[in-house]
Amino acid sequence: MDPKIKIGIVGVGGHGRTIRNAIRKSGRFEVVSCYDPNEAALKEAAAEFGCEAAVSDEAVFTHSEITAVAIVSPNHLHRRQAEFAAVQGKHIFLEKPIAGTVEDGEAIVKAARKAGVILEVGHHFRKFPSFRFAKEIIESGKLGQIIAVEGNFSAPSGLNEKVPAWKTQKTSCPVVPLMQLGIHGLDTLYYLLGPIVEGFSYQRHARMKGDTLDSSVSLLKFQDNVFGTFSSHYVVQQAFYIHILGTEYNLFVDFKKAVLIRVSDGRDERLQYTFTKPDDEPYLQEIQEFADCISKNHEPEVPGEMGLKNLIVLEALIQSGEQGKSIYIPRLYPQYFSKQEI
Ligand SMILES: NC(=O)c1ccc[n+]([C@@H]2O[C@H](COP(=O)([O-])OP(=O)(O)OC[C@H]3O[C@@H](n4cnc5c(N)ncnc54)[C@H](O)[C@@H]3O)[C@@H](O)[C@H]2O)c1
Numbered sequence: 001m002d003p004k005i006k007i008g009i010v011g012v013g014g015h016g017r018t019i020r021n022a023i024r025k026s027g028r029f030e031v032v033s034c035y036d037p038n039e040a041a042l043k044e045a046a047a048e049f050g051c052e053a054a055v056s057d058e059a060v061f062t063h064s065e066i067t068a069v070a071i072v073s074p075n076h077l078h079r080r081q082a083e084f085a086a087v088q089g090k091h092i093f094l095e096k097p098i099a100g101t102v103e104d105g106e107a108i109v110k111a112a113r114k115a116g117v118i119l120e121v122g123h124h125f126r127k128f129p130s131f132r133f134a135k136e137i138i139e140s141g142k143l144g145q146i147i148a149v150e151g152n153f154s155a156p157s158g159l160n161e162k163v164p165a166w167k168t169q170k171t172s173c174p175v176v177p178l179m180q181l182g183i184h185g186l187d188t189l190y191y192l193l194g195p196i197v198e199g200f201s202y203q204r205h206a207r208m209k210g211d212t213l214d215s216s217v218s219l220l221k222f223q224d225n226v227f228g229t230f231s232s233h234y235v236v237q238q239a240f241y242i243h244i245l246g247t248e249y250n251l252f253v254d255f256k257k258a259v260l261i262r263v264s265d266g267r268d269e270r271l272q273y274t275f276t277k278p279d280d281e282p283y284l285q286e287i288q289e290f291a292d293c294i295s296k297n298h299e300p301e302v303p304g305e306m307g308l309k310n311l312i313v314l315e316a317l318i319q320s321g322e323q324g325k326s327i328y329i330p331r332l333y334p335q336y337f338s339k340q341e342i
Contacts, residue, residue: 002295004030008060008090010081011073013041014164015095019072019122020045022283028291029068035060061085068118068294070287071095074166075179079104082119086111091118093290097183097314098307100172102333105311109304118293120286120300121307123187127282129275131188134244134253137260138192143246149193149220149228150243153177153185158208158234168210175203175318176212181240182232182317187302187310188242189230195223195341196313198328203321207235218317219326223341255279312336 007029012020013036023029031049035057036042046053054060060069061084068091071081078099085092092112098121099105112119125131137143157163158176166172173179178201189196201218208214214235220228231239241254250261260271293300316327330337 002028002291004028005068005291005294006030006032006066007068007070008032008054008063008066009034009045009070009072010036010057010060011071011095012036012045013038014072016041016045016072018280018283019070019093019095019287020048021280022287023070024048025284026287026291028288032066033060033063057081058084061088061090067091068093068290070290074164074172076100076104076166076172079107082108083111086115086117086119089115089117091290091294093120093122093287094304094307095122096187096307097121097179097311098304099311100179102308102311102315105304105308109308112304118290118300119304120290120293121302121304122286123184123302123307123310124282124286125184125188126191126301127285128255129277129281130253130255130258130273131192131242133258133273133275134242134251135192137251137258138244142249142260143244143251144248146193146224146226146244146246148226148245149189149222150230150245151185151189151228152231152239152241153181154231154233154236154239155181156235156237157181158214163208165210168208168212170211170213173212175216175321176208176214177232177234178203178216178314178317180234182216182230183310183314185230185232185240185242186313187306189220189222189228190306190310190313192242192244193222193224193226193228195309195337196220196228197223197330197337197342198326199313199317199320200326201317201320203318206233213321216317216321218320309336 198221
């Protein structure tokens, strides 16, 4: 067994609790220090790990014993914190989206590469066994030619009165469902079907406090002319699924199940596969992967560059919503597309 990796956690409230849980369960880390401006959350985490409650994020990043950090703070803080951590030579687990803007995401990737540190972005959805299964089915050719896909990544989070202020403001979170939930779907779609090259998006403010847009429906075009529709709302009941439409079978996938569907010649064929692993398992996997990447010096499944590709699609959809026209993404960001991907 490798020695435990000494880690600091920055942002221990909110989703930080889930990451704390995964770090503890993994048994691969010793938490040496943590920081959060919320005193109650900081006290709770420091007591949980018997670690230092740091006076600032920089005190964690400059801690001489620490080799890795988990950053689970609001999106718009990611750039300053991740750049700082990279300069200090710390390996970084960074929550999604990699940053609030593409410019910030690019700076983070550059800083991590320059420092030669691991940078893993927290896109854990593709790790759900049901989506792993979907990938296998697609690669087996069972669906025939894939013609189209429908996705929905929505939740009622914006209806909760306690939604954090930064998620309600356009300046920190312009289209909250896409930034907070939809980006998981975009990552999973990329994993399953490859790069998205064009997008058109309707977005509006429906219900939430603040001025962020809380409802979106987008049209996507993938590299192989597969068409997609993608909904992401922050003020409706939970819906997380991807429905892939092929010439031989359709495949409906959510957290817990995958269903292969074919209705032809009067036969209604439905093959259902259920997946019973607990919902927090993908978080545990991504944290274990972070430890493996550090100890064996290999790249994570979702490095900074992949996090950035997801953010580029998201930013293109936001621009589409603002401009009322479709956006051909390689024209905006040619440097992120190879000739085969266009
Ligand atoms: N992968 C997932 O499933 C998932 C789920 C939820 C959130 N997230 C991501 O996690 C990050 C945090 O989101 P959240 O929902 O927990 O938000 P939140 O507002 O609920 O919690 C953020 C925490 O960060 C703390 N914080 C604020 N300023 C800080 C600073 N300067 N340094 C350190 N901590 C600071 C807050 O006090 C709070 O405890 C975001 O990037 C979000 O996108 C990921």
